[in-house]
Amino acid sequence: MVQALVNVSEKTNRVLNILKAKYGLKDKSEAIDLMAELYEKELLEPELRPQYIKKAEGIMKEKAIKVGSVAVMRKRYGK
Secondary structure, eight states: OOOOOOOOOHHHHHHHHHHHHHHTOSSHHHHHHHHHHHHHHHHOOOOOOHHHHHHHHHHHHSOOOOOOSHHHHHHHHTO
């Protein structure tokens, strides 16, 4: 675990206290961890690789195969 001495504004301090109370956290360190986790989920979504985007676009252009029921599919494809 990394330790850091940080200076926060009064407003940030109030927000950390609210998070502590709302989520039943032990200290402001846990509140900061929660804020970082929420920020990561909200704003740091990983971008898709260009190769994946091209592959997905190609798949979306393909024509769908109508199979029908599982019985028809098994009969057609021998399983």
